[in-house]
Amino acid sequence: MTTTATTTEPSDLVLIRETVRGLARKFDWDYWRRCDAEHAYPWEFVNAFAEGGWLGGMIPEEYGGLGLGITEAAVMMGEIAASGAGMSGGSAIHFYVFPPAPIVRHGSEAMKREWLPKIAAGEVLTAFGVTEPTAGVDTSRIRTKAEKIDGGYVVNGQKVWITNAQNAHKILLLARTSPRDEAKPLHGMTLFFTDLNRDRITVTEIEKLGRAAIDSNELFIDNLEVSDDEVVGEVDKGFYYLIDGLNPERIVVGMEGIGLGRSGLDLATQYAKDRVVFDRPIGKNQAVAHPLADSWIRLEAAEAIAMKAAAQFDAGENCGELSAAAKFLGAESGFEACDRAMSTMGGYAYAKEYHVERLWREVRLLRNAPFSQEMVLNYISNQVLKLPRAY
Template identity: 80%
Template sequence: MAVTEPGDLELIRKSVRDLARRFDLEYWREKDKKHEYPWEFVRAFADGGWLGAMIPEEYGGLGLGLAESAVMMTEIAESGAGMSGGSAIHFYVFPPAPILRYGSEAMKREFLPKLAKGEILMAFGVTEPTAGVDTSRIRTKAEKIEGGWVVNGQKVWITNAQNAHKILLLARTSPRDENKPLDGMTLFFTDLDRSRITVREIDKLGRAAIDSNELFIDNLEVADDEVVGEVGQGFRYLIDGLNPERIVVGMEGIGLGRAALDLASNYANERVVFNRPIGKNQAVAHPLADSWIRLEAAELVCMNAARLFDAEQNCGKEAAAAKFLGAEAGFQACDRAMQTHGGFAYAKEYHVERLWREARLLPNAPFSQEMVLNYISTKALGLPRAY
């Protein structure tokens, strides 16, 4: 049963905070510098049972809700782990959602306990270089054969593919229909078979500890029992992963922003220029205060969306707004922390530049800020669809 009382949320905050802060800023700077996956961090959370936060107890998890998981992810990011620590853990939180809701009983019993224990790592294979945010136009294709399917295509910006054992893979199983463009796509949960999938890491701006990749899929055979739910309904199942993803990413943005704000506040108290701490200057203090307010407001929106999701209510608009505000407030706080540090912001010993690099991703992905505004203008305001 999910923990729902406010006191329980505070207990989760404290427990996760204490665990995450065993790994200090120097740990994350080294992981970022060496492009090393933070396995020690993942194992610590696996040992604590946190990887199975949203997996039901009958499948080896904690059976918590998204509200509890969102609090957990905020504390991880705020510890200084940022998106490097956040991404390493949140792939155990939202990607299994379609399996939980639509996977076969055999699939759930075989794989969910392994995910909860951290025995296997999964990747999420949706994005494609030619489709962008228009998922209906993916070109990865699965053709039916006896007993299964053969998949060919390409994916991009796939996290964890350097180390993942399994992949939740979206492919077209029937041609795109202009009248029903989101039909005809199917979700497969299958092995990330490197004899059939070429994985190429992308050199990128931030979050260097967590790999991002291009995948080239060449005649990958997938069995019928690796289909999640019904053939052709994969996009609808994805929504059960995408809404919590957006909420969790919003909360991670908030955590990132708070980590940067803490570094900036300490620096503003200690740095003396013209015989006074720079924090006495309103040009320094007011932007930081403004960011604190925006981060607090963003968390209220995120937690409201998480509670709607847990209550199995429609939360598409709220999840989109959560991602928008969390990403915006988080990046703005990191940018203001850079401004507060002045020239020293470029020095890695102050850590704010890593948080800034990681936070810069969030306005773009997942689901760009512009697409959020497109969605809200249509769904909340009833304006004509622009996309």
């Protein structure tokens, strides 16, 4: 890496950064190109991080994890994305780091002791079942229902854009257990941690623009039985448990966008030094050099915001505003850097052997997921600027 500023970091962060960087870069550009072309889940990459103990980064030590904070997790995920793994590698590790969060904070002791060590060891892959085609970003309007029966519930409904469902063993599934109340629309949803039972859940993969190595799916749930002891926390409070994990996930998504941007910027910078047109490296042309320099500045600024938000979260402070800003800036600066890399490399950018087109496809996702840039702006305009709510 040549595009990261020299900073003074605590020694533990330096160690994490260097160790994760070294491990991630054992998997070269051709590995990720092959995973993308073949739609192959990067199990070798996941297993390498499992052997290093990194999958349980945010799982407490007493349950087999490392017990790290969001600052360390953000650095780790940023380095993974920057290694060339992009979101193909970032998502593969991300879904071990964050889906367990509701279990860590709200699961029963029995649930924690049975499942968290297996997740930390890479033995169990989890999907996250929240989004629905008819609800969009208004989660209060999900239609998947869990009806009470003796000893548990029967779930019926539909989910969409569910990552990992082709391979996942378990699913954190959000369903309505009480009718929607206009006065308290986010109440009445319950979070279940249960088997992804393919006898009762039909999994259909969605063809998509980028991140082909990591599957996205539509789920059709037909009379899935879950037991009472598979409820995470209390009945009807599931959405609030999801909210607990939104701020730290925003920070890490921002860092993944920054990592992707730096990866694209590195490719473009090297190309601008090596590519000679009209007897001079194209990097001598300010029309090439200035956009790349501008992206370097924006990526550095985005990381400063993300790390400040992480420090707030780890200190137990309210980090909602900065975590939203971190996601916004990470996605914007990352996409802009990769888009400028595409422009710098011209026609060659479209050739898969130059790799930048994959980064461009993958980083574009972060403008929409896990929530759109417009929803971030809605939050800031209403909560920070105190403007009237738009929805």
